[in-house]
Amino acid sequence: MPNQKFRWGILGPGSIARSFATGLAALPEHELYAIGSRSKERADAFAAQYGATKTYDSYEALVADPNVDAIYASRPHTFHSEDALLCIRAGKPVLVEKPFAVNERQSREVIDAAREAKVFVMEAMWSRFIPITVLLRKLVAEGRIGEPRMIQADFGFRAGLNPEGRLFNLALAGGGLLDVGVYPLSFSSMIFGEPAQVASIADIGSTGVDEQAGVVLGHKGGQISLISTGVRINTLQEAVVLGTEGNIRLPAKFWNPRKLVINAGGKEEIIEIQVAGNGYEFEALEVAANVRAGRIESESLPHSETVSIIRTCDRIRSQWGLKYPVED
Ligand SMILES: NC(=O)c1ccc[n+]([C@@H]2O[C@H](COP(=O)([O-])OP(=O)(O)OC[C@H]3O[C@@H](n4cnc5c(N)ncnc54)[C@H](OP(=O)(O)O)[C@@H]3O)[C@@H](O)[C@H]2O)c1
Numbered sequence: 001m002p003n004q005k006f007r008w009g010i011l012g013p014g015s016i017a018r019s020f021a022t023g024l025a026a027l028p029e030h031e032l033y034a035i036g037s038r039s040k041e042r043a044d045a046f047a048a049q050y051g052a053t054k055t056y057d058s059y060e061a062l063v064a065d066p067n068v069d070a071i072y073a074s075r076p077h078t079f080h081s082e083d084a085l086l087c088i089r090a091g092k093p094v095l096v097e098k099p100f101a102v103n104e105r106q107s108r109e110v111i112d113a114a115r116e117a118k119v120f121v122m123e124a125m126w127s128r129f130i131p132i133t134v135l136l137r138k139l140v141a142e143g144r145i146g147e148p149r150m151i152q153a154d155f156g157f158r159a160g161l162n163p164e165g166r167l168f169n170l171a172l173a174g175g176g177l178l179d180v181g182v183y184p185l186s187f188s189s190m191i192f193g194e195p196a197q198v199a200s201i202a203d204i205g206s207t208g209v210d211e212q213a214g215v216v217l218g219h220k221g222g223q224i225s226l227i228s229t230g231v232r233i234n235t236l237q238e239a240v241v242l243g244t245e246g247n248i249r250l251p252a253k254f255w256n257p258r259k260l261v262i263n264a265g266g267k268e269e270i271i272e273i274q275v276a277g278n279g280y281e282f283e284a285l286e287v288a289a290n291v292r293a294g295r296i297e298s299e300s301l302p303h304s305e306t307v308s309i310i311r312t313c314d315r316i317r318s319q320w321g322l323k324y325p326v327e328d
Helices: 015-024 040-050 059-064 077-089 104-117 131-141 176-192 281-292 303-320
Strands: 006-011 030-036 054-056 070-073 094-096 121-123 148-156 197-204 210-218 224-230 239-243 246-250 259-264 267-272
Touching (some): 006 015, 015 030, 030 059, 040 054, 054 059, 070 077, 094 281, 104 121, 104 303, 121 303, 131 239, 131 259, 131 267, 148 176, 176 239, 197 303, 210 303
Parallel strands (some): 006 070, 030 054
Antiparallel strands (some): 148 239, 197 210, 210 224, 246 259
16 A cells, blocks of 8 residues: 555664664654564563554564564664564565674675565665765765765764673674774775775773774775774764865764765865754665665665675674674
8 A cells, every 4th residue: 555654663672773763753654563572561661652553572473463564673783684584584674783794694694585585674774874974975976075085984982891781792792893883884885885905903802892993994996994993982973085175074973964064175065954853764764665666675775785894894803803602
């Protein structure tokens, strides 16, 4: 039915699922329909707070609901591939939280399954769909700052050192790289594609995860990306594309921007785009548009790029000698 709302199911109603649900509330043509949790009480409480109709005490029951148009899979990193596969095998389009998977092998397994089953899957790299980021990409492609040659981007924040929490738990693939490093890596990939060279140093903390790291990416045409990340340090959280004729900067928080600053031709221009929700609504719109058009991937964040970003993470980690227990 063309006029029917796009109905979402949430798999794993935790912290980030709250932000996603808040974003959805800004979209009148979308509905938060069902919640699936290991705990019925958790599903019920989440549904009551965010206005969902159905609740399930298992993920299997959630993905089997014929009224769900797409699933948002929002458990910690190590569960992303198994949850995505569960959705795909049930024929359900799925938006998978970042990082898409913990390594390239897992990400390929999911993408291969989606392509074979002809089911839509996308990484929830929400920043890419926010209007200011879309505009930045367009301005760079149009040559507004000449030829882009360098990127500086960083995302680090100082979290309290809780060895049990997912950020510092090696068993849950904690650490800065997969939690926040993927944002500047994805930003670099959006402009320069997959790097040819990777050089990197990390400070591995007492729980065995990367607490802070610096990464230099060398791209085929000589472009360079300078990236820093961490979960024990507040960085500036900015991104700048430096070109031969100027630069475009996304001030903090570059991963959820409302404003960009262009410095070109000897003058500074600021462009602002305000949005109705909290920013998470745009990835939901991208999913619905693709699913309704019968596509299995997003043109703005194709499967091949998702795999390549995780491959870059693997290359970075191999330089640190960092393996997660789930990889044994
Ligand atoms: N896009 C963003 O801005 C953003 C921001 C923060 C986090 N994230 C991503 O979102 C994902 C979830 O992060 P979060 O902080 O929301 O996680 P969380 O609140 O700790 O957990 C989310 C849900 O996952 C399930 N879960 C949690 N720990 C589990 C465990 N040890 N074993 C099995 N299931 C477990 C629970 O679902 P049940 O209720 O079913 O038990 C929980 O409600 C991460 O991969 C993270 O990278 C994205």
